[in-house]
Structure formats: C-alpha cells, structure tokens
Amino acid sequence: MNAVSPHFSPERAAKLLQAVYFDVDATLVDRHRRFHPETLAAIRDLRTTGVRVGVATGRMYASALPYAEAIEVDAPLILYNGCLVAERATGQAIFERQLALEPARAALALARAMEIHANLYLRDLLVIERVTETAEASMKKDGVRAEPVGDLAKFLQEDPTKILLIAPDALLAEFAAEIRRVWRNVRPLPELVPSEPTYLEILPPGASKGEGLREACRRLRIAPATVVAFGDGPNDLEMLEVAGLSVAMGNAHPDVKAIADRVIGDCDSDAVGRALRDIFELV
Numbered sequence: 001m002n003a004v005s006p007h008f009s010p011e012r013a014a015k016l017l018q019a020v021y022f023d024v025d026a027t028l029v030d031r032h033r034r035f036h037p038e039t040l041a042a043i044r045d046l047r048t049t050g051v052r053v054g055v056a057t058g059r060m061y062a063s064a065l066p067y068a069e070a071i072e073v074d075a076p077l078i079l080y081n082g083c084l085v086a087e088r089a090t091g092q093a094i095f096e097r098q099l100a101l102e103p104a105r106a107a108l109a110l111a112r113a114m115e116i117h118a119n120l121y122l123r124d125l126l127v128i129e130r131v132t133e134t135a136e137a138s139m140k141k142d143g144v145r146a147e148p149v150g151d152l153a154k155f156l157q158e159d160p161t162k163i164l165l166i167a168p169d170a171l172l173a174e175f176a177a178e179i180r181r182v183w184r185n186v187r188p189l190p191e192l193v194p195s196e197p198t199y200l201e202i203l204p205p206g207a208s209k210g211e212g213l214r215e216a217c218r219r220l221r222i223a224p225a226t227v228v229a230f231g232d233g234p235n236d237l238e239m240l241e242v243a244g245l246s247v248a249m250g251n252a253h254p255d256v257k258a259i260a261d262r263v264i265g266d267c268d269s270d271a272v273g274r275a276l277r278d279i280f281e282l283v
Contacts, residue, residue, distance in 0.1 A: 019052040023231040038273030063142040082212030095215040097204035098159040108153040119164040163202040195235040210238025
C-alpha cells in the first residue's frame with residue numbers, strides 16, 4: 001500500500017490531486033492498442049477540472065506521441081521508462097539519462113551471442129541488427145521503423161538511451177544472470193527491468209518511471225503526492241510508489257497489484273474511465 005495514500009481518501013482526492021499519469025500499453029489502451037470510448041470521455045471531462053494529464057511509457061517520442069495527442073496531454077511526457085522527460089509539443093528534453101557506452105556494448109554483444117533480438121535506442125533513432133519477424137512485430141506494435149545496421153555492439157559509438165531485448169522470458173532470465181556476471185566490475189550498474197513477458201529493458205542506472213514522475217512534477221511545480229498513476233507492469237512499480245494514489249489494472253503483474261492503492265478492471269474494459277469518474281467525482 002502506498003505510504004502517502006491516507007492523504008487521499010475518496011472524499012478528498014478530487015480536491016487534492018492535480019495530475020494523472022497513465023502507462024500506455026495494456027493500461028491506457030487495450031491489448032489491441034485501442035482506446036475504450038469511456039476512457040476518452042472521462043479524460044475529456046477530467047480536463048475541464050484543470051487536472052493535468054500525462055503518459056509514462058517505455059516508448060520513444062515518435063511512438064508515444066499519437067497516444068499523447070489522442071488524450072491531449074498537457075503534462076511532460078515520461079519516455080523510455082523514465083530515461084527521458086520531454087515536452088509534448090517539441091520532444092525537447094526536460095530531463096535525460098543515458099547508458100554508459102561500454103556496459104551497453106557488452107550487453108549488445110552478449111545478446112547477439114545468445115541470439116536475442118535487441119532494439120537499440122539513440123534518442124529519436126531506433127536501430128536493429130537486421131529485419132526479422134521479431135523486429136517487424138516490434139515495429140508494428142510501436143508504430144515506428146527501425147534502421148538495420150548490422151552488429152549493434154560495433155555500430156554503437158555513443159552513450160545510448162536504452163536497449164530493449166525481446167525473447168522468451170526464460171532466455172531473458174538467462175541473459176540477465178550472465179550480464180550481471182559480465183558487469184561485475186561496473187558501477188553503478190545499469191537497470192534490468194522487465195516491462196512485458198517477453199521484454200527486458202536495459203536502462204541507465206537509477207532510471208525509472210518513478211524518477212521520471214518526480215522530474216515531471218518539478219516541471220509542473222506540483223508534489224508527486226498530488227498525482228494519481230495508473231499502470232500494469234513491473235516497469236510501473238516505482239511510478240506507483242512515488243504517486244499519491246496508485247491504480248493497478250486487473251491485468252497487472254502481481255507485484256503491481258500488491259503495492260497499488262486500488263485494483264480496477266482489466267485494460268479491455270471501461271475500468272480506467274470508471275476509475276477516473278470515481279476518484280475525481282466526475283458526473
């Protein structure tokens with residue numbers, strides 16, 4: 001249970017909360033990446049109250065922007081699982097972290113040796129080794145195109161934003177154990193964060209959606225305790241812990257449900273819209 005949640009009883013939440021942040025995939029949108037009409041209607045009504053609306057996602061700017069525009073986001077975008085906090089209109093960075101070059105190269109080399117697909121993000125550029133079925137599925141999901149460049153470890157010449165590995169969870173677990181051995185002398189250690197059952201994110205040390213939320217709140221000049229956050233995956237944990245009121249989807253990972261103040265219906269239902277109407281007493 002969130003330590004600050006007692007400040008936000010249902011009777012007081014509508015008056016005290018100043019912003020809402022949504023994870024995108026399997027939270028703000030359903031499993032087919034569609035908005036439920038009630039979600040859009042409730043957010044539209046919420047905006048008339050002056051509450052700020054934002055998204056916090058593992059997606060890059062180009063991939064997150066269509067979802068942000070659909071709900072008329074007026075708070076900073078939290079991107080790359082907190083590696084980048086940016087203005088919606090321009091993509092200009094408010095806050096940014098990057099992976100160190102050599103640990104990133106070591107991870108890419110190991111992924112290649114283990115035949116694990118890697119997406120390498122260099123801010124607004126997405127590169128891959130080659131176009132495969134996994135790569136095509138990832139590009140379709142995110143609505144962006146990746147540039148094939150061959151061996152990613154050799155291609156990389158600067159600190160990247162993040163690396164996303166896509167493979168069965170057992171293989172990703174094997175990778176995680178081995179890369180920790182490879183990185184045994186690296187300090188501080190990069191973050192290894194599962195974001196979906198077949199996704200492992202390699203992030204800069206300390207990067208998280210929770211850190212991103214703190215930075216966004218500084219920009220908005222509000223306290224994180226005045227934010228309600230919705231999420232479903234392990235990569236949402238820190239954000240839900242930082243927010244004043246945390247909401248887990250019915251389809252959320254068990255660890256997310258365990259720390260959330262509220263658990264609602266799954267992402268394929270009208271649960272987000274109904275939760276917003278309840279929390280903010282929207283008619």
